[in-house]
Amino acid sequence: MSDRIADIWGARTPHGRGTVWPARVDLHLADGLGEWEVDRWVQSACLLCSNGCGCDIAVKDGRMVGVRGRATDVVNHGRMGPKGLYGSTPWARSADRLTRPLVRDNGRLVETDWDTAMGRVVEVSRRLLAEKGPLSHGFYTSGQLFLEEYYALAMIGKAGVGTPHMDGNTRLCTATAAAAFKESFGADGQPGSYTDIEYCDAIFLYGHNMAETQTVLWMRILDRTRSADPPVIVCVDPRRTPVAQEAERTGGVHLAPRVGTNLALMNGLTRELFVNGWIDEAWVQAHTLGVDDLRTSVERYHPDEVGRICGIDPDDLRRAARIFGESERVLSTVLQGFYQSHQATAAAVAVHNLHLLRGLIGQVGSGILQMNGQPTAQNNRECGADGDLTGFRNWDNEQHVRELADLWNVDPLTIPHWAPPTNAMQIFGYAEEGSIGLLWISATNPAVSMPESARIRRILGGDQCFVVVQDLFLTETAQLADVVLPAAGWGEKSGTFTNVNRTVHLSEKAVDPPGEAKSDLDILLLYAAAMDFRDLDGAPLIGWSTPEEAFDAWRETTRGRPVDYTGLSYAKLRGPTGIPWPVNDGAPEGTDRLYADAVFPTATDYCETYGHDLLTGAAVTEQEHRAMRPDGRAFLKAAAYTPAHEEPGDDYPLLYTTGRTVYQFHTRTKTGRSRSLNRAAPDAWVELSVPDAERLGITEGDVVRVESPRGAIEVRARVGHVMAGAVFAPFHYGSWDPTGANCDGRQANELTMTVWDPVSKQPYFKTAACRVVKVRDGDGPAPAPTTAASASASPGVPATGGGAATVSRVVDTPVYPNDPAQTVPAGGA
Amino acid sequence: MHLVTYIGLVHRAEQTLADSFRVVGQGHAKEPDVLFTCQALAQMSDEHVRRLIPIIDRYGEQGHGDDVEEPERLHASGLAEVRSGPVGLLRDLQDLHVLGTLVQTTWTVIIQAAQGLRDHDLLKVARDAGGETARQLSWLNTRMKAAAPQALIVAR
Numbered sequence: 001m002s003d004r005i006a007d008i009w010g011a012r013t014p015h016g017r018g019t020v021w022p023a024r025v026d027l028h029l030a031d032g033l034g035e036w037e038v039d040r041w042v043q044s045a046c047l048l049c050s051n052g053c054g055c056d057i058a059v060k061d062g063r064m065v066g067v068r069g070r071a072t073d074v075v076n077h078g079r080m081g082p083k084g085l086y087g088s089t090p091w092a093r094s095a096d097r098l099t100r101p102l103v104r105d106n107g108r109l110v111e112t113d114w115d116t117a118m119g120r121v122v123e124v125s126r127r128l129l130a131e132k133g134p135l136s137h138g139f140y141t142s143g144q145l146f147l148e149e150y151y152a153l154a155m156i157g158k159a160g161v162g163t164p165h166m167d168g169n170t171r172l173c174t175a176t177a178a179a180a181f182k183e184s185f186g187a188d189g190q191p192g193s194y195t196d197i198e199y200c201d202a203i204f205l206y207g208h209n210m211a212e213t214q215t216v217l218w219m220r221i222l223d224r225t226r227s228a229d230p231p232v233i234v235c236v237d238p239r240r241t242p243v244a245q246e247a248e249r250t251g252g253v254h255l256a257p258r259v260g261t262n263l264a265l266m267n268g269l270t271r272e273l274f275v276n277g278w279i280d281e282a283w284v285q286a287h288t289l290g291v292d293d294l295r296t297s298v299e300r301y302h303p304d305e306v307g308r309i310c311g312i313d314p315d316d317l318r319r320a321a322r323i324f325g326e327s328e329r330v331l332s333t334v335l336q337g338f339y340q341s342h343q344a345t346a347a348a349v350a351v352h353n354l355h356l357l358r359g360l361i362g363q364v365g366s367g368i369l370q371m372n373g374q375p376t377a378q379n380n381r382e383c384g385a386d387g388d389l390t391g392f393r394n395w396d397n398e399q400h401v402r403e404l405a406d407l408w409n410v411d412p413l414t415i416p417h418w419a420p421p422t423n424a425m426q427i428f429g430y431a432e433e434g435s436i437g438l439l440w441i442s443a444t445n446p447a448v449s450m451p452e453s454a455r456i457r458r459i460l461g462g463d464q465c466f467v468v469v470q471d472l473f474l475t476e477t478a479q480l481a482d483v484v485l486p487a488a489g490w491g492e493k494s495g496t497f498t499n500v501n502r503t504v505h506l507s508e509k510a511v512d513p514p515g516e517a518k519s520d521l522d523i524l525l526l527y528a529a530a531m532d533f534r535d536l537d538g539a540p541l542i543g544w545s546t547p548e549e550a551f552d553a554w555r556e557t558t559r560g561r562p563v564d565y566t567g568l569s570y571a572k573l574r575g576p577t578g579i580p581w582p583v584n585d586g587a588p589e590g591t592d593r594l595y596a597d598a599v600f601p602t603a604t605d606y607c608e609t610y611g612h613d614l615l616t617g618a619a620v621t622e623q624e625h626r627a628m629r630p631d632g633r634a635f636l637k638a639a640a641y642t643p644a645h646e647e648p649g650d651d652y653p654l655l656y657t658t659g660r661t662v663y664q665f666h667t668r669t670k671t672g673r674s675r676s677l678n679r680a681a682p683d684a685w686v687e688l689s690v691p692d693a694e695r696l697g698i699t700e701g702d703v704v705r706v707e708s709p710r711g712a713i714e715v716r717a718r719v720g721h722v723m724a725g726a727v728f729a730p731f732h733y734g735s736w737d738p739t740g741a742n743c744d745g746r747q748a749n750e751l752t753m754t755v756w757d758p759v760s761k762q763p764y765f766k767t768a769a770c771r772v773v774k775v776r777d778g779d780g781p782a783p784a785p786t787t788a789a790s791a792s793a794s795p796g797v798p799a800t801g802g803g804a805a806t807v808s809r810v811v812d813t814p815v816y817p818n819d820p821a822q823t824v825p826a827g828g829a
Numbered sequence: 830m831h832l833v834t835y836i837g838l839v840h841r842a843e844q845t846l847a848d849s850f851r852v853v854g855q856g857h858a859k860e861p862d863v864l865f866t867c868q869a870l871a872q873m874s875d876e877h878v879r880r881l882i883p884i885i886d887r888y889g890e891q892g893h894g895d896d897v898e899e900p901e902r903l904h905a906s907g908l909a910e911v912r913s914g915p916v917g918l919l920r921d922l923q924d925l926h927v928l929g930t931l932v933q934t935t936w937t938v939i940i941q942a943a944q945g946l947r948d949h950d951l952l953k954v955a956r957d958a959g960g961e962t963a964r965q966l967s968w969l970n971t972r973m974k975a976a977a978p979q980a981l982i983v984a985r
């Protein structure tokens with residue numbers, strides 16, 4: 001029995017390099033139930049981060065009562081982390097679930113039936129289409145729906161309504177990963193595999209506190225770093241995270257660049273490769289474009305200069321570069337520390353450059369993992385319910401648009417390729433000015449998660465735009481809506497989703513949704529039917545109705561594209577493990593890593609984008625792209641470092657950065673309703689460094705006011721391990737609280753600014769300036785966990801723990817399809 | 830030598846472009862990408878002006894109102910203030926594009942002359958600057974395309 005709040009990663013199962021990661025089954029059941037008391041186990045995968053751990057849902061008396069990791073799944077080999085164990089099911093039984101539709105009458109939301117609620121939506125929708133056309137509609141979705149739902153939404157938006165205003169909160173979490181892939185390799189698609197962990201000599205984690213964001217993946221790394229022949233860890237992060245500590249332990253390097261200077265650091269690392277000759281010249285010649293420009297662009301980033309810009313020791317930079325340059329196999333992972341920070345796409349692309357310069361891609365042990373924040377973000381990108389075109393197609397390629405128009409049997413001009421897709425921030429801008437008159441928000445909570453909260457609340461609450469929200473709960477966003485539609489959640493509906501490692505899982509319906517709640521797919525299809533969208537032959541635009549039919553229709557759109565699902569079906573996904581795409585006749589069991597042949601999807605007629613200027617976001621034209629003859633070669637692209645948009649000054653002397661904690665997910669809709677998780681991180685806090693706290697006269701637990709030019713919060717202070725000059729705030733906490741209290745004034749995004757990356761359009765949550773003043777003495781330590789990056793610097797703060805009992809048992813390790821340790825002869829690979 | 834006239838022309842045009850980028854950026858600060866990108870693009874033109882100084886020291890500069898008539902007519906005045914609203918933004922970006930095109934074609938002819946004179950320093954400045962002018966124009970194009978449908982069809 002283990003408390004996985006106190007022991008986040010569980011016991012180690014260390015193993016040698018090039019051997020398979022041992023299986024261990026983790027499980028948790030509510031109410032002290034035993035495994036034998038469970039009525040049914042239903043196949044699924046965890047939906048609480050992008051790792052997508054394969055699991056079975058326990059059902060007892062028609063209720064979901066817990067989860068058990070699937071030992072046979074390639075992603076997690078049976079393990080689960082605290083969020084998955086404790087947070088997967090309790091929300092479903094929560095008394096405050098939405099069970100009936102709501103409409104706004106005389107300023108108040110009142111319960112109604114589906115006909116009335118959908119009737120109002122359709123009335124507004126039809127009126128706006130008649131008066132203003134499709135540009136009056138905007139759809140803002142999630143990273144937590146299923147593939148089938150995104151696909152339906154993409155068809156409704158792109159072929160039914162015909163609006164370019166479609167995006168998801170994936171813009172906030174994963175847009176830079178996708179954009180960086182497209183700029184370097186021509187199309188989206190994770191090159192690396194988790195099996196690279198078992199083979200690499202060094203792991204670089206860039207702005208990726210994996211120990212808290214993807215705990216099971218971190219267990220996989222720990223099982224290598226705690227073995228006899230560990231890889232070396234290099235960590236780039238302004239906080240002293242568990243990853244940073246592991247870097248020190250393995251003889252690697254912790255680089256803590258000043259917030260907003262990532263690109264200068266990356267340019268410095270790149271320069272070191274050139275200066276020291278750590279370049280595979282022949283490979284670069286054969287498989288890349290742009291090496292000369294790259295060399296010139298990084299010339300001025302001497303380690304001393306980088307040290308000055310980033311506030312790091314130049315020798316640490318040299319050491320990190322040497323580890324990259326001299327290790328035989330390197331794995332790199334990247335997350336929000338890069339994606340949500342200044343010059344995001346350029347910094348993420350620079351990670352690709354390092355690998356390309358050494359030819360370290362497409363081989364076992366040498367991979368890149370540009371991570372996602374959310375569990376199904378990948379599917380949003382694939383299906384195009386965001387700004388992408390379905391099936392990794394290219395908006396600017398007439399042939400691609402025609403292909404899709406043929407598949408959907410609509411006029412190509414209906415598919416809005418005559419305007420670049422509108423990013424989330426711009427969609428809210430149009431809603432603000434009222435030129436978008438209907439905004440449909442599904443499964444996300446922008447009132448808490450978007451930058452500059454006061455502005456977002458104003459937009460959603462105003463009369464200029466009719467707002468529809470479909471969700472599980474009456475979130476801060478739903479409270480501002482004109483119509484609220486009750487949705488079924490995970491385990492209450494069937495569908496597939498794809499993790500960050502391209503692995504597709506089927507998640508089956510385990511129980512019925514409460515009351516009149518409907519699956520997101522059914523809600524969307526209800527709207528499509530009521531709007532009577534038709535194809536060119538007058539038949540209904542969407543001719544299918546079940547998740548499996550939706551999946552089969554989607555599969556057809558992937559034929560011949562990099563994201564090839566043609567070998568997948570629900571039947572096949574009911575097997576022992578999730579399966580990584582591409583899956584087709586050539587790779588019936590899926591594909592462990594991309595680009596083994598060093599041919600990249602950059603050919604002009606095939607690629608997903610012609611690319612952009614990394615500094616400005618200006619689009620490269622088809623002619624310019626063709627003239628470069630990329631023909632399967634990867635692009636080496638560079639940009640100069642520029643200072644962040646808001647630098648600290650006299651009024652706001654500190655840097656403000658937001659992030660996550662291991663126990664909560666997003667705006668806590670699910671994790672906040674788990675007792676074990678919520679007790680571990682019940683309320684907001686900010687982290688200050690010891691020297692800053694001393695200067696400001698602040699001690700552990702004091703109530704402080706943190707203020708930026710846009711807003712302020714009052715929360716308790718954790719004097720901890722953030723770098724001097726920076727303030728860290730977790731972004732999970734809005735006004736909603738499981739205690740029922742209304743908790744205003746603690747929302748991290750009150751302070752962040754509306755500014756985004758020029759290429760990926762991802763907002764920068766990690767570069768704002770702020771000031772901190774003490775409000776009053778505290779009455780105990782801050783409500784921040786002690787177990788990971790938020791640990792206190794002062795002694796005497798009680799350790800975080802108290803999680804309900806879970807079971808972990810080591811089992812025989814099965815054979816995993818595609819695992820090089822089991823398919824390649826020993827010593828090979 | 831008429832090259833001197835053109836060096837003067839590009840000097841002023843780059844300065845005008847830089848100032849106009851700043852005016853448009855500030856004036857449309859409600860669109861954060863316009864604000865910040867215009868600032869970055871203004872700095873590009875500032876840098877071109879800075880790199881022209883040693884060139885001007887060598888060649889001299891034909892200033893305003895001198896006797897070479899034709900190119901003088903080309904001098905464009907910049908944007909002193911912005912228009913309002915979505916259509917206003919579109920028009921302002923279009924004006925910047927006109928200014929940028931003047932800068933670009935001026936660099937093009939200077940590149941020709943610099944080659945004829947085998948003036949490697951001038952050639953380098955002109956090629957670098959001309960390349961960056963192309964980036965300024967591409968961004969303006971991209972941003973106008975993004976703004977056009979909403980501004981022309983649905984904006985109030």
Ligand code: SF4
Pocket residue numbers: 046047048049050051052053076079080081082083084085213214215216217
């Ligand atoms: S690592 Fe992510 S997917 Fe796996 S159990 Fe934890 S939250 Fe769920």
